[in-house]
Amino acid sequence: MSIHPTAVVHPSARLDPSVEVGPGAVIGPETIIGAGCLIGPHCVVEHATLGHSNRLIAGCYVGTPPQDLKYAGEPTRLIMGDRNTVREGVTLSRGTTATRETRIGSGCLFMALSHVAHDCRVGDGLIMANASGLAGHVHVGDNVIISTMIGIHQFVRIGRLAMISAGAMVNKDIPPFCMAQGDRARLRGLNAIGLRRAGFSATAIRALKNAYIELFRPGLRLEDAVARLRAAAPTPEVAELLDFIAAGTRGILRPRSGAANAEDES
Numbered sequence: 001m002s003i004h005p006t007a008v009v010h011p012s013a014r015l016d017p018s019v020e021v022g023p024g025a026v027i028g029p030e031t032i033i034g035a036g037c038l039i040g041p042h043c044v045v046e047h048a049t050l051g052h053s054n055r056l057i058a059g060c061y062v063g064t065p066p067q068d069l070k071y072a073g074e075p076t077r078l079i080m081g082d083r084n085t086v087r088e089g090v091t092l093s094r095g096t097t098a099t100r101e102t103r104i105g106s107g108c109l110f111m112a113l114s115h116v117a118h119d120c121r122v123g124d125g126l127i128m129a130n131a132s133g134l135a136g137h138v139h140v141g142d143n144v145i146i147s148t149m150i151g152i153h154q155f156v157r158i159g160r161l162a163m164i165s166a167g168a169m170v171n172k173d174i175p176p177f178c179m180a181q182g183d184r185a186r187l188r189g190l191n192a193i194g195l196r197r198a199g200f201s202a203t204a205i206r207a208l209k210n211a212y213i214e215l216f217r218p219g220l221r222l223e224d225a226v227a228r229l230r231a232a233a234p235t236p237e238v239a240e241l242l243d244f245i246a247a248g249t250r251g252i253l254r255p256r257s258g259a260a261n262a263e264d265e266s
Contacts, residue, residue, distance in 0.1 A: 001015060001016075001017045001018070001019055001020075001021075002019075002020045002021065003015075003020075003021040004021060004022050004023040004024075004025070004041075006023045006024050007021045007022065007023065007024065007025040007026070007027070007039075008025075008026045008027065009021065009027040010027060010028050010029045010031065010046075012029045012030055012031075013027045013028070013029065013030075013031040013032075013033070014031070014032045014033070015027065015031075015033045016033060016034050016035040016036075016037070016052075018035045018036050018037075019033050019034075019035070019036075019037045019038075019039065020037070020038045020039065021039045022038075022039060022040045022041040022042075022043070022058075023041045023042070024041050024042040025039050025040070025041060025042060025043045025044070025045075026043075026044045026045070026046075027039065027045050027046070028044065028045065028046025028047065028063075029046060029047065030046070030047045030048075030075075030077070031045055031046055031047065031048050031049075031050075031063070032048070032049045032050065033045070033050045033054075034050055034051045034052040034053075034054070034082070035052040035053070036052050036053040037050055037052065037053065037054045037055070037056075038054070038055045038056065038057075039056050040055075040056050040057045040058040040059075040060075041058050041059070042058060042059045043056045043058065043059065043060050043061070043062070044060075044061045044062070044064060045062045045063055046062075046063045046064060046094075047063045047075075047076065047077050047078065047094050048062050048063030048077060048078040048079070048080065048094065049077065049078070049079045049080065050062075050080045051080060051081045051082035051083075051106065052082045052083070053082055053083045054080060054082065054083065054084045054085075054086070055084070055085045055086070056086045057085070057086065057087050057088060058087075058088050059088050059089055060086045060087065060088065060089065060090040060091070060092075060110075061090070061091045061092070062078060062080070062086065062090075062092045063077065063078040063092065063093075063094045064091065064092075064093060064094065065093065065094065066093040066094060066095065066096050066117065066118030066119075066136070067093060067117065067118070068096050068118055068136065070096065070097075071096050071097075071118070074096070074097050075100075076094045076095040076096060076097070076100050076101060076118075077094055077095060077100065077101045077102075078092055078093070078094040078095070078101065078102045078103075078104070079101055079102070079103050079104070080092075080104045081104060081105045081106030081107075081124070082106040082107070083106055083107050084104065084106065084107065084108045084109070084110070085108070085109045085110065086110045087109075087110060087111050087112045087114075088112045088113075089112050089113040090110045090111075090112065090113065090114050090115070091115045091116070092104065092110070092115075092116045093115075093116065093117050093118045094118065095118050095119045096118045096119055096136075098118075098119050098137070099119045099137075101119070102116065102117075102118055102119055102120050102121075103120070103121050103122065104116065104120075104122045105122055105123045105124035105125070105126070105142070106124045106125075107124050107125045108122065108124070108125065108126040108127070108128070109126070109127050109128065110126075110128050111127075111128060111129045111130045111148075112130050112131075113130055113131045114128045114129070114130065114131065114132050114133065115132075115133040115134065116128075116133075116134045117133070117134055117135050117136040117137075117138070117154075118136045118137075119136050119137045120134050120136065120137065120138045120139070120140070121138075121139045121140070122134075122140045123140055123141045123142035123143070123144070123160065124142045124143070125142050125143040125144075126140055126142075126143075126144050126145075126146070127144075127145045127146065128146045129146060129147050129148040129149075129150075129166070130148045130149070131148060131149045132146050132147070132148060132149060132150040132151070132152075133150070133151055133152065134152045135151075135152055135153055135154040135156075136154045136155075137154055137155045138152050138153075138154065138155065138156050138157070138158070139156075139157045139158070140157075140158045141157075141158060141159045141160030141161070141162070141176060142160040142161070143160055143161050143194070143198060144158050144159075144160065144161065144162050144163070144164075145162075145163040145164070145194070146158075146164050147163075147164055147165055147166040147167075147168075148166045148167075149166060149167050150164055150166065150167065150168045150169070150170065151168075151169050151170065152170045153169075153170060153171040153172075155249075155250060156170055156171065156172065156173055156174075156250060157173040157174075157244070157248065157250075158170075158173070158174045159173075159174060159175045159176025159177065159178070159240075159241075159244050160176045160177075161176055161177050161191055161194050161195060161198060162174045162175070162176060162177065162178050162179070162180065162191060163178075163179045163180070163191040163194055164179075164180045164181070164185065165179070165180065165181035165182075165188075167183065168180055168181055168182055168183060168185040169183045169184050169185060170184075170185045170253070171184055171185075171250075172185075172250050172251045172252055172253045173244075173248045173250055173251065173252045173253065174187075174252070174253055175187075175241055175244050175245060175252055175253075176240055176241055176244055177190055177191055177194075177195060177208055177237070177241060178190060178191060178212070178253075179191045180253055185253055186253060186254065186255055186256045187216070187253050187254060187255045188255070189212070189255075190205070190208055190209055190212055192205060192209075195208070200237070203235075204235060204237050207234070207235045207237065207238050208235075208237055208238060208241065211229055211234065211238045211241060211242075214228065214229055215229070215241075215245070216254060216255050222245070222252075226242050226245055226246060229242055230242055
């Protein structure tokens with residue numbers, strides 16, 4: 001174990017012998033840090049469990065108290081998977097009594113000044129660019145891309161392989177496999193490039209495009225479109241899209257008025 005002499009490690013913290021802790025870092029109480037982790041200079045980690053091979057570059061805050069006026073110091077946690085990279089000035093808050101924990105998956109990149117608030121659920125492979133933020137209780141699926149300077153409203157869900165363009169303000173759910181853009185954000189078609197990079201077949205992408213066009217066809221109620229697509233023996237990917245929509249309570253983002261052609265943005 002390599003701990004810089006200016007670092008502070010709480011007696012209750014448990015660090016794997018392979019962990020490196022840089023100058024001025026603070027490892028607070030009730031912290032567990034797994035093998036191969038790097039805790040860079042001036043990072044603060046507390047009330048958190050980190051898996052293996054995570055890299056906290058410098059000056060980030062992981063598991064610190066939630067920015068919630070109702071929080072009164074109750075025992076809560078942040079739980080992080082493996083192989084995540086957390087850059088300068090990132091803040092990842094622990095949970096509140098609502099769920100007791102904030103959860104982050106594996107293989108994520110949190111760029112400088114990004115923020116994940118209390119009680120969020122973040123999947124694997126998230127790329128979150130500079131100065132973007134998730135408000136409390138947001139759920140993010142696997143392999144999502146959140147570009148720079150984006151704000152995500154409380155309790156919003158973002159489906160897997162979605163992509164959000166820079167500067168968007170998101171106040172409703174974003175279905176899986178879709179792109180969103182603008183203030184307030186609107187759907188802009190499928191994330192077709194992301195789907196191809198993820199290994200989706202041409203047949204699967206075509207089925208999703210057809211489903212997207214049907215879901216947002218002008219003059220057709222969303223509930224009726226979902227029922228029609230379910231009756232047509234959907235592919236697994238289309239079924240995932242329909243299940244996501246059916247499970248929502250905030251409502252979902254829609255395309256701009258009259259724009260339901262998934263081909264235009266892919």
